[in-house]
Amino acid sequence: MKERIHIIGGGMAGSEAAWQIAHAGVPVTIHEMRPKVETFAHKTGYMAEMVCSNSFRSDDDEQNAVGLLHWEMRAANGLIMTTADKHALPAGGALAVDRDAFAAEVTAHLQAHPLIEIEEGEITALPDQGRWIVATGPLTGSGLAASIADAAGQASLAFFDAIAPIVYADSIDMDTAWRQSRYDKGDTLEQQQAYINCPMTRDQYEAFIDALLAAEKTEFKPGETAGYFDGCLPIEVMAERGRETLRHGPMKPVGLTNPHDPETKAHAVVQLRRDNALGTLYNIVGFQTKMKYGAQTEVFRMIPGLQDARFARLGGIHRNTFINSPTLLDAQMRMRSRPNLRFAGQITGVEGYVESAAMGLLAGRMAAAEALGHDLLPPPGSTAMGALIHHITGGAEAKTFQPMNVNFGLFPPIEARGGRRGRKERYKAYTDRAKADFAAWLSAQQSGADAA
Template identity: 75%
Template sequence: MTQELHIVGGGLAGSEAAWQAAQMGVNVVIHEMRPQVETFAHQTGDLAEMVCSNSFRSDDDEQNAVGLLHWEMRAANGLIMAMADRHRLPAGGALAVDRDAFSQGVTAALTALPNVRVEYGEVSTLPEDGHWIFATGPLTSPALGQAIQSETGAERLAFFDAIAPIVHADSIDMDVVWAQSRYDKGDTEAERKAYLNCPMTKPQYEAFIDALLAADKTEFHDGETAGYFDGCLPIEVMAERGRETLRFGPMKPIGLTNSHDPENKAYAVVQLRRDNALGTLFNIVGFQTKMKYGAQTEVFRTIPGLENASFARLGGIHRNTFMNSPTLLDDQMRLASKPNIRFAGQVTGVEGYVESAAMGLLAGRFAAAEILGIPLPAAPQDTATGALIHHITGGAEAKTFQPMNVNFGLFRPVDGLKGGRRGRKDRYKAYTDRAKADWTGWLDAQG
């Protein structure tokens, strides 16, 4: 009889791992502590619940590394990408989803499989035997975190992650706000108008920065320090780095023309992206925050068009746990001291929904192949998936290891290509062509 694969954590990585292993014929048990053990960020007990953004970022598979990762996961019959495509929302060149429908779809697809079952309850120890994948994500429970720390002998690593607020659409003033994707990007009218834009004059921007800097913030407990991931910085931390930082970041006005006042260029723009299929909810793009709730409503209502905003969810901040994977995991994602255990997802030191799910895809395939006695080579390094796992299992400098999004900086150079900005388009295309060929070959070799 086929041995069971136990997967701890029903987030995006755990769900993808379960799907991949089940498709290979292995019996899978998903251990999910929600809803019995709640977290501050999750709202449901559904698998693959998205708690921060509803975007998987760029879907361009020729000029963007995360878009290439999308392509690789689709080619591998990935569940996460299939559900993202099914529940896609207009978002210009990005892949955004209706978060509730997405997680419900993942849950339904997995629970419909005869060789998958879900057991609810917390797993707080590292088992001595059996086949296990731990994909507990950034909100790994304190008990399990302590078990990991005790086993690895390494100091528990953590940084703080912030969540952006969500606004009710009917509370947005559309006489001020206009719909447009940056540079009118998108193949359809809906995609070209996937974002709502709140314009600011220079005085309005300066007043907003003043209010942001003066607002009450969440304080850390004694002994805690904030090591933020640069891809998810709270807006007030960005503002502290310089008054113009936000205007060259999430509030940049380029590529946008105010349809209410096309002759006047906004000094800064706050963008909102649709958060559900009904179009009743919008999240404020890039506005992760550690402001206290009262301060958030006060500051965000100074944004033109949001003076009467009603918030479905305010922002928040939480600890995000990850391992020093270069010192702990092998290229099959096994824990060196307990090779019956694999890790996947954000806890391994990748950052982002898609990156986490991609590590789940690999862990699920590696574990299933081991159970079935089928040799499975490491993922090709020159693919997006392979570049990520290479980075976290040995390519990164262990002393300075921090969570990483997929990017072309992780790829080995392609010989004969020019460097610099002029050659970047050709270089990225060469990366993606090489990756697609290598990834297709890796999948074909598995039958």
């Protein structure tokens, strides 16, 4: 019997790692503290529950680095992407999912696999023996976080993540709002109308900013400081950076025409994206917040079209713990000082559902290969997965290490042929190279496994 691998955490990374390990023929146990130990952000006991956005972001695998990461995960038999595709919702060029149906199916697949066990209960300290993957994500329990900090020989790094509110669709005033994806993006009418848009005049926008800045906010505990990830800033923090910041960020009005008043250009637009398959819930895009609940309802009902909004979930804020991976992990995602431990997911300093799942996929495959008696080299740095793992295991500057989404800035540059490339041509060259290199890496894996 092959030695069992253990995974702490059943989020995106832990679920994907378990799936990859089991499909390599190695037994695996997921240790998940929920539902026995709850968090403020989780609402179910499902594996891979989405607690912030319901979007996996762009699905464009020719012009977008995260879309390329989608492609690579599909090519590698990724459970997260395969399940996301089955529960996709209209979202223009993005891949958004019905979050509960998605998590329920991921859980069902894991429960049904004969080589996967799920044990409920909290692991509060790093194990000394056996092969383990730590994939606890942003809400790592205090006991385990302290154990990780002790093993790392340094204080744990942390920042704060904010959650966007969700609105009941039937409470949105569609005489004011309208359905349209930015620039009508999408191949079908449903995709082209994937978002609900709420327009603001200049006066309405200025009044909204005033209310946002004046609203009562969640206070941090003594000794805590806010080091937000720029991709998930609370809207009030964005507003504090300048009154026009939101209008050039999540509230930008470009690419949208109001059919109720097509001759008038909105000064700002708030977008809502479908959050479930029934279309009964919509999340307010980019509106992560640390406002207190009472203030949220007052301020958000200032948005034209949301004056009578009912909220299925209000926004919130939570601590996000991650390790300084460039100083702690080797190229196999093992802790240098404790090589029986691998780390995967957001705790390694990648940001986003897809990036977390991708690092789970690699950690799972590497752990399985080790259990089967052979090494698995990381994917080439020219691929999306390879660029990410290189960044967290040595490519990033350790002194200034912060969580990172996948982006083409992490890829080795491509030299221009016959003059300077335009951006679209350059991105297409990145993705073409990545797909060829990733396919070759997968093929080499299969050849190595057959030989073993």
